[in-house]
Amino acid sequence: MTNRGTRRGGRRGAAAAAASGENARKVDYHNLRNPFPPMSVFSDDEIANMHDTALRALEELGFKVLLPEAVAYYKAAGARVEDDMVFLGREIVEAAITSAPRSIVGRAGSREKDITLELGRLVFQPGAGAPHATDLVRGRRPGSAQDFREYTQIANHFDVFQMMSPSVEPQDVPTHLRHYFTTETVLMLTDKFPFVFARGTPQVMECFEMMRDFRGLDDAGFEAAPHCYTIINTNSPRTLDIPMAQGLIDFARAGQLSIVTPFTLMGAMAPITVAGAITLSHAEALASITLTQLARPGAPVCYGTFTSNVDMKSGAPAFGTPGHFQASVAAGQLARQVGLPWRSAAGSAANLNDVQAANENQMGLWGCLMAGATVVIHSAGWLEGGLSVSYEKLITDAEVLNMVAELCAGAQAGPDEIGYDNALSHVDPSGHFFAAPQTMARYDTAFYDPIVHDYANFGTWTDRGAEDINVRATRYWQDILEKDVRPDVDGDKLAALQDFIARRTEAGGAPPES
């Protein structure tokens, strides 16, 4: 910083220097630790009762497992089995909790993009898995390959998204070839920790092979650490379907990461109470985590929940509600008891990126933050309860996440910051601090610089066109796409990947399993 300590004419000088960007702030939005004190919604005794009830449900009510290979794992561990019903003793579950790792390093395209998942860490993932995409230029449409590429590239732009999501479903790519397209795209357009869908062993194994080779690893190197992750949704209540059970086994055996997520809507597929819904979710999560540890003790797995409520008048899912918030907090209490890294989720039920969408997403986000969630899924861009992702919402939510990342950095209060000598004693009553030594030393680094929030006064803002933030957000994502920044990619590895895809496509691809 060349001008530190020199007087530049106070406010005008500071403003000019700040506007020139000559001394950019140093921020680290990648390695975040949650600075918010964990909240409790239930007492320790209540949490213990919920844990005990979940174990009792697994023992006495059982868990329906549609994949015979998974049933066999449970049976071999000592579970009582009747056809596809598994009655899982608590000692089997407790052994699995013990063998699951407390800290997981997810390997990305470069070491500085690796992520560490453990209690206390904080990782954000952009909104994921939507069948539709929407933006203010082209409107709402079924997700396409172009949308998948664009959404991936926009999300990759923001350091605060430390892991990639399945984003939007490229519906114009045939399902038996879709995993080739998505894998090639995420490896070319991002170097962050990538996602792979668990849509049956053939697709999963091909994805692992593509990632292994693109990362320049052999089987042992690939399996020594997770290089990708999947999300495992149970079919609540108490059902694990074939591709999900297979995914838990395939990812565990290959040392890759499963994030277990019962998606339980209170009043529909889960009890109407937070305590009941989270007890069910806990049971399903524990049974799923157990399967990973039976397939490979020590396999990387995250605990998780995504629990909100339906609107009892219409049956429609709602997000960012008090129930959603409390469910995250309750899940956090159980996660801390279990000791594993875990995920929760934000999200919005709104149909456009309006004030409802913003308020729902942020309410859901604060639930996750105060719950101590390690991973916040759907932290940005998610509309319609996940039926669409919005390009503008991805930008406006990223602004919020950037501010949360700033809060993770904390603040200092040494003598220089308290500033008796360099600020307080320099300014007369009713004076200003523009030229105080403390201000001069910090004017271009003190504050977060927003991406689309606008602080212009009403007159200036009107003169500039009286824009809604969504207009600025549109320009922001258009600019990201126009600049088309991509990570460095090894040309030989890319050629090999494309050759692999061509050969497998020629051979007929791999249809998803259901």
Next chain:
Amino acid sequence: MTNRGTRRGGRRGAAAAAASGENARKVDYHNLRNPFPPMSVFSDDEIANMHDTALRALEELGFKVLLPEAVAYYKAAGARVEDDMVFLGREIVEAAITSAPRSIVGRAGSREKDITLELGRLVFQPGAGAPHATDLVRGRRPGSAQDFREYTQIANHFDVFQMMSPSVEPQDVPTHLRHYFTTETVLMLTDKFPFVFARGTPQVMECFEMMRDFRGLDDAGFEAAPHCYTIINTNSPRTLDIPMAQGLIDFARAGQLSIVTPFTLMGAMAPITVAGAITLSHAEALASITLTQLARPGAPVCYGTFTSNVDMKSGAPAFGTPGHFQASVAAGQLARQVGLPWRSAAGSAANLNDVQAANENQMGLWGCLMAGATVVIHSAGWLEGGLSVSYEKLITDAEVLNMVAELCAGAQAGPDEIGYDNALSHVDPSGHFFAAPQTMARYDTAFYDPIVHDYANFGTWTDRGAEDINVRATRYWQDILEKDVRPDVDGDKLAALQDFIARRTEAGGAPPES
């Protein structure tokens, strides 16, 4: 509840009953206790250093006090005085902190509308003091008497606003008569704890007289408890102007409540660091609190701050920023050390009620909540950094505050809520909980019922006109105004009030002092 326990055909029956509103939820949004764990941004040592530096600043740098009567109070207490500069020893400040009450009951129009201010309580006030009003029907305009009446009536509708604010400035009412208009309006249209501007002794004394008589009290009864409050802004840095100093004295002598609020913008009228700005704010708050206790030991007073940062590129105030959030949290740490009830503030710099406005306000709100603020000022409706209040934003922010109030109520996790017997064991794998006994007993009371959030799916929402939430918010405030619900008012007391106002108006009113 007539249908509890009877089967009504599951989801359809529950939906129909819920839609009929036949068994409304019981909620209490008036008496709130903050359920969020208090956050710290600085260590205990750092906070102690900030407190000590604030006391040192008052002792060594001094505090400019423009009202001779206030200077005389400080001098009589032992402060060193040079002209209008007061150098305040820490023993005087510490004695004042000791004599200020830890718990304050603000008396409203009825006992159930009274508020208790003490650490751990949570009270919201709608956005206040704006020169302009705006709504989607009539656009942005200078505040008028009509706006003041309407804004008061809309705010009064929501239980979650437990105290009234100065809302919007009725610029079409002459300044020497304005306090008659505002006092009459708030006494007629609300029965909540009211606000009085400290604009000089003549206006303040007339407001006290009007309130005393309207509440049917004598002087002793009025002065025995606060029946109104004011906000005292210092002129940062380190200046207390004439009307503010006079207000502190007048309110204290009459046993009415002052909420002390240095309004410090980091990088402008305050140090550029959170630690420095809050140290300055702390010093100014302590000096102001001290004056109330010198005027009347035990007088009701709240600690407070409103600290955010400017945008260093433009000098414009910014709100809902990381700096704003951290400043609230740091102030909360100092407030807990001092032990007094205290206020912080949310707010937005946006120029319309868009996603920026929502995100800024909610970010500022969470700073206040995690700081443990007793009173959250500007919790709704505030745009342009306070230069306008938005009717639609008042509604959409009230939705967020309602949800926070729901979180204050907590959740239960007894056997009925965990629901092994009445829910979990009743539903087969992959089944649904619509007809479980637990659901049937709770379907119409389980979840918060939103006021303007819409959970319709995209098709239904499109068929209904594809409305932005602001359209629904407009209908909502229009409906409140159309219904024109008012508290019961004693006709004789109202006639006496209006007679008082007519006589005083005839006599020339009372101009504000500055």
